[in-house]
Amino acid sequence: MILTTKRKEALKDNCGVFGIFAPGEDVAKIAYFALHSLQHRGQEGAGITVSDGKVLRSIKRQGLVTSVFDEATLRTLKGFIAIGHNRYSTTGGNTVENVQPIIISRQGQTLAIAHNGNLINSDKLALKLKRINRLSTSDTEILAFIIFNDEYKTWPQKILNSMSRFKGAYSIIGCTKKEMFAFRDPWGFRPLSIGKINGYFVLSSETCAFDTIGAEYLRDVEPGEVVFIDEKGMQSTGKIRVKNQSFCLFEYVYLARPDSIINGKLVHKARQTSGELLAQQNPVKADLVVAIPDSGTSAALGYSRASGIPFGEILIKNRYIGRTFISPDQRLREQGVKIKFNPMKQFVRGKRIIVVDDSIVRGTTMKQIVEVLRDAGALKIHLRICSPPIRWPCFFGVDTPERRSLIAVDKTIEEIKKFIACDSLEYLSLGDLIKASGQPKDQLCTACFSGKYPMPVDLNFKKNIFEKIY
Secondary structure (H helix, E strand, C coil), rough: CCCCCCCCCEEEEECEEEECCCCCCHHHHHHHHHHHHHHHHHHCCCEEEEEECCEEEEEEECHHHHHHHHHHHHHHHCCCCCEEEEEECCCCCCCCCCCCCEEECCCCCCEEEEEEEEECCCCHHHHHHHCCCCCCHHHHHHHHHHHHHHCCCCCCHHHHHHCCCCCCEEEEEEEECEEEEEEEECCCCCCCCCEEEEEEEEEEECCCCHHHHCCCCECCCCEEEEEEECCCCEEEEEECCCCCEEEHHHHHHHHCCCCCCCCCCCCCHHHHHHHHHHHHHHHCCCCCEECCCCCHHHHHHHHHHHHCCCECCEECCCCCCCCCCHCCCCHHHHHHHHHHHHEHHHHHHHCCEEEEECCCCCHHHHHHHHHHHHCCCCCCEEEEEEECCCCCCCCCCCECHHHHHHHHHHHHHHHHHHCCCCCCCCCHHHHHHHHHCCHHHHHHHEEEHCCCCCCCCCCCCCHHHHHHHC
């Protein structure tokens, strides 16, 4: 039985996926370190599936990568293919049944899938699987069954034919017993990269994982493309018609690691440029520019350079406490901020401070940080946000609160300033954020800022929809 859970939702990352095809290498251990570098993309659960050519073995549980795996468990995962997944739930609740990779084994065939994204038509697709005994409540299992049951004979044909039925975001890494594959939705919502290590191919949500394991970044999986990797090498086996490309602009703001290259752009550079533009757009007199570590650091450095105001580190982050929005209870979330950031009072007292951060979702976290800085003796606190106000939920792989919970929906910037209790508040304009990303405007999804979705969406969609059905 699947347990139904209801909780207040806050903005969360999407998922992280990784894959390696490397006969003779310790693929499970390589996948482990890659997933560790992708931990920022998902902290609810982790899993690795390995194939030795005959059997797929898998370990997956709720928790961080370091709590799910150890030397002993990794030694049980022997093979030449490994795919891994870090999860944040977007469709399907935070339960062990929904931890990936998803594995389907029927009629002598086996398929494993790791998914970053969210299908907005998963409820309709699920209606075609009434006679299927589903084990999870995620859209990933639905996607896997649609592919598995496709009328075509070969896996490349099955995947290519099934992709036209999927609506939404999906960057997928998967495997059978003898081959690894990857494919990406034709809108290109989420990143997916190809690399090489010791002559073998690797796949990852972000290039930072390649740096961790010593792999070389080759290129991205193109929107709509399917690639297969086996003992003969890598082959692009097909591509569906590319829609209007809609890469998630928020990847540059917050989701991706600053040392990753996304669409040819170093994320750190994009964030630094956003800080520079924000300083030019919204200057203010102050003694110090500071960041909310870690996502605001690159932008704060840019703001400092453009404004000529020194950058300083005054908030020390306890890195062994998870991101504050992980706590399901609002009271715990507020307490989490206080134990996560500790101000160095001797550098704060009597200073006019510019605090740079990536975004404001509910406003709860920032309100607590401003309070902490006030208590530490800050004279003035000027808040600068390196993205526009978030007014719309995401349906393409980022778990956001209901729209009514987004502070910018029913509050003006002045009202948000009063709620947070800072001395001034300014946001980066959408135009300047797009400029900082270095990407063409018509190839980006800006829905969370603009409300302009690349395709029709159901604003009443709930992530736990299948808990109510199954």
